[in-house]
Amino acid sequence: MSRAPSLRPSGRPNDAAHPRTQVVVVTGMSGAGKSTALHALEDLGFYCCDNLPTGFAPEIVDLCERGGIQRVALGFDVRLGDFLAAIDEVVDALDASGTRDLHIVFVDASDESIVRRFSETRRPHPLAADGDVVDGIHRERERLAPLRARSTRVIDTTRLNVHELRQALAAQFSAAAPGQPGRMVTRLVSFGFKFGAPVDADLVFDVRFLANPYFVPSMKHRPGTEPDVAAFVLETEEAKAFLDHVDALLAHSIPLYAREGKAYLTIAIGCTGGRHRSVAVAEALAKRIGAHGVPNVSVIHRDVARGDVAGSRGSDPGPLLPGPALPSGRASRVTAEPKLKPEIGPGRSE
Secondary structure, X not given: OOOXXXXXXOOOOOEOOEOOOEEEEEEEOOOOOHHHHHHHHHXXXXXXXXXXXXXXXXXXXXXXXXOOOOEEEEEOOHHHHHHHHHHHHHHHHHHHHHOOEEEEEEEEOOHHHHHHHHHHHOOOOOOOOOOOHHHHHHHHHHHHHHHHHOOOEEEEOOOOOHHHHHHHHHHHHOOOOOOOOOOOEEEEEEEEHHHOOOOOOOEEEEOOOOOOHHHOOXXXXXXXXXXXXXXXXXXXXXXXXXXXXXHHHHHHHHHHHHHOOOOEEEEEEEEOOOOOHHHHHHHHHHHHHHHOOOOOEEEEEOOOOOOOEOOEOOOOXXXXXXXXXXXXXXXXXXOOOOOOOOOOOOOOOO
């Protein structure tokens, strides 16, 4: 095989203005979860390329550095064929004489586990054209032996599920400080029960027991983002106690969800129409969560602009309690919906 051109380090200076680029090579056995690992790294902020010819890998990292991308993950596996012959030289070029933070993660599993996964997904093994999966696994181990020998970490997924694999990678490669939430996005969604609860909610809180501004003529058609409407809802003993309890629950659980490797945590707050009580509570909880140092917090008011539905006042008028009048304030914020994530196994991974 002819050698790919220019396998030289970029020579980029390693100083405070140009921090070391983190390069993670993800490799391993077919069916062990390599693609799932790459997806997990992508969720952690890595720019990911899978199964490029090895000679292009140093050039890709150089281009990323010139474009300001400092976290790159590359997928190599047995499908590269003869390109694997130059893997030692490619790894040396990626390391750039120690000027980059290079990691080689080898994802492995027992032969029995890999055979079972291929049997369950009914996908062909890349080296088992004749249908003999066991023989294909043995040949794959031989071809990947040089990469496994240079690996900085081997992850055995024989007894791991997809969440545990993501958690293992997040623990090592998350950009956050140890013990703190990383890139997980925490979404607080206010909604109206008469329009249906969000289907992607992880936690749902019903606040229809709180005082309802709907029955105050001056507040009926104004959203819970306005300060006097929010104060009417929040400045009661019931609301204060509720916020304190939920705040304590979220302060405890959000870091645990992040540690599990979740990309999104959706907390839904519901009232009857989604215009007043749920909106005010969602905004108040977002401020409290942010005060705990949780990053990437967004607020979505799903139903605040739907207005009144003719003939529908809901089934819970709520207690009529006085609230102090304050000047009007800001509008609601809206963010995009998330995408679903894949699972381990050759059916979706390899």
